[in-house]
Amino acid sequence: MLTQAQFLEPLARRRTDQIVVSTMSLVRAWGRLSKHEFDFAFADSAMGHAQSLALGIALAQPQRRVICLNGDGSMLMSLGALVTIAQCRARNLLVFVAQNNTYEVTGNQNIPGAGAVEFHHVARACGFPEAFHFADAREYETHLDELLHLQGPVLVSVRLEPGAEPPPNRRQTEDTPYLRGSLAESAHRLREALHRDESN
């Protein structure tokens, strides 16, 4: 089993210009590691739909890679989205599922099917050409470079220890910059950053 740091820190070290969509307990954790203008906090939004938002960005920006940092409870809310993603052949989309088997931000209540659901098998059954599961930190880091360059869509479930992150909020006092603006400001800012980058 990995800690949240063992999951996110190697990813942050390797991240270059990918768009990263984070949600739920991963929002603040990722924000502590990254201040990139292509980070987007899917917080104060609609639980269960981060991967669909990431799909939309990936389809509109086929020249870039999009990484979705999803939770297992969130993924369960919209498993059908895996079929949609596979159908769209979003080759530039990588969906991580942080599998701690709990709804962490509400106090670690068990998710339905806790420990029984194998998201990588579900993804393959939905048509993902590539899907993996990691429960060992060293093995995960060894394969991470390859995962970031695979032609997708790719789903990677990572077995995590339950944490104690509270719900992500959008307040001026947040120490993670991408949580300081409203959701609308964040969405419009990312769109402008992508457009600006294309124009350069």
Place this chain on the structure above:
Amino acid sequence: MLTTRRVLETFKQIGITHVVGLPDNSTAALFHELADDPDIYLITVTREGEAFATAAGLWIGGARPLVVIQNTGLLESGDALRGTLMRMRIPVVCLVSYRGYKTLPNPMPPLTPDELSRRDVDSVAVLLEPTLRAWALPYDIITDNAELEKIINAQQRAIANHFPNFIVIAETIR
């Protein structure tokens, strides 16, 4: 009468790049045509909430999507709509087919348990417009090709207000 050809022409006139949605009987012909359309990318989803979130992502990525769903799907996907297009203030036009429109009593009945369980009235039709109004979602109804300009107007309003706008389709697209 609403025709697929004219509806698609209107989509192209306003620069739609992607249609995201889920077909029903009244939009089936439109989805059929879209599947082979070289200019508009069709994304069919498994549940309507996906459509709103995917459309939000497409817009953030620089595309100009449009959502097509049934009124039942609108009720199903309320939080996805609220938490993406509405909360993010994303200017997307959403077409919602008006299942049960022809069963609506005139005048409209009050929203009571007895009225909402009447066998001869489709309750999703009874609830559609009150729901749109309650959610402050601007909408127009179209039943004929002559009214397709309302889609163009909806797009202009959406862009001006940075907010989703709705078109309710109360006739089968043939």
